Amino acid sequence: MPLIAPSILTANFLKLGEEIEMINSSEADFIHLDIMDANYVPNLTFGFPVIQQIKSVAKKPLDTHLMILDPDRYLEEFRDSGADILTVHYEACRHLHRTIQKIKDLGMKASVSLNPATSVDLLEDILPDVYMVLIMTVNPGYGGQKFIPQSVDKIRKLRKMINDRGLDTMIEIDGGVNLNNIGTLAEAGVDVFVVGNTVFSAGDPVAIIRQLKNGGL
Ligand code: DX5
Ligand code: ZN
Numbered sequence: 276m277p278l279i280a281p282s283i284l285t286a287n288f289l290k291l292g293e294e295i296e297m298i299n300s301s302e303a304d305f306i307h308l309d310i311m312d313a314n315y316v317p318n319l320t321f322g323f324p325v326i327q328q329i330k331s332v333a334k335k336p337l338d339t340h341l342m343i344l345d346p347d348r349y350l351e352e353f354r355d356s357g358a359d360i361l362t363v364h365y366e367a368c369r370h371l372h373r374t375i376q377k378i379k380d381l382g383m384k385a386s387v388s389l390n391p392a393t394s395v396d397l398l399e400d401i402l403p404d405v406y407m408v409l410i411m412t413v414n415p416g417y418g419g420q421k422f423i424p425q426s427v428d429k430i431r432k433l434r435k436m437i438n439d440r441g442l443d444t445m446i447e448i449d450g451g452v453n454l455n456n457i458g459t460l461a462e463a464g465v466d467v468f469v470v471g472n473t474v475f476s477a478g479d480p481v482a483i484i485r486q487l488k489n490g491g492l
Contacts, residue, residue, distance in 0.1 A: 280305035282471035285418040301484040305338035312343035316416040330357025362386035413450030418471040422451025434464025457491035
């Protein structure tokens with residue numbers, strides 16, 4: 276069964292408590308937090324005080340996706356705010372190996388993300404060190420974008436790299452996931468699906484999460 280990580284990027288922030296309660300009461304596996312710095316990506320979201328408040332009511336692990344340059348500067352603050360999984364971008368780190376080790380030393384699960392134009396071949400030497408790889412299936416920055424079709428080959432290639440080496444690294448994808456494509460993508464080898472718009476634009480988000488969990492349409 277696929278793991279589902281609703282992204283609150285397109286949630287109603289005036290009712291954030293209710294949105295988190297909705298995720299708590301659903302079959303979702305993680306709560307996905309998109310942290311943007313208006314520098315690495317052309318958008319700005321929220322930071323530590325908001326994460327802390329979410330953590331105080333969340334019943335699912337916080338899957339924290341950092342779209343910020345040089346994330347080393349803030350790893351400890353993210354841990355202290357309640358991040359369980361911390362994802363950094365390959366393209367935003369000067370010394371990725373060092374960053375990954377530091378995330379693990381701080382007691383979080385370490386994950387690395389690749390933009391659509393970054394090849395999975397670059398993960399060859401870091402793969403055994405990470406809990407998860409997050410393949411961006413849209414360009415990072417905004418919710419509600421269209422899934423980039425070339426991502427499917429990339430997912431298959433990464434799945435093969437992981438299996439050939441006997442690793443248990445998880446594959447997560449982020450962007451443009453919906454009830455129509457989740458089945459094919461799970462078959463291609465994805466373990467965890469970040470889903471924003473499909474969940475938060477729905478009349479009954481709990482029901483949509485259940486449908487996604489069951490492989491979509
Ligand atoms: C984009 C974010 C995504 C986004 C996914 O930078 O990382 O998490 O919210 O949203 P949808 O599912 O709407 O494409
Ligand atoms: Zn994300």
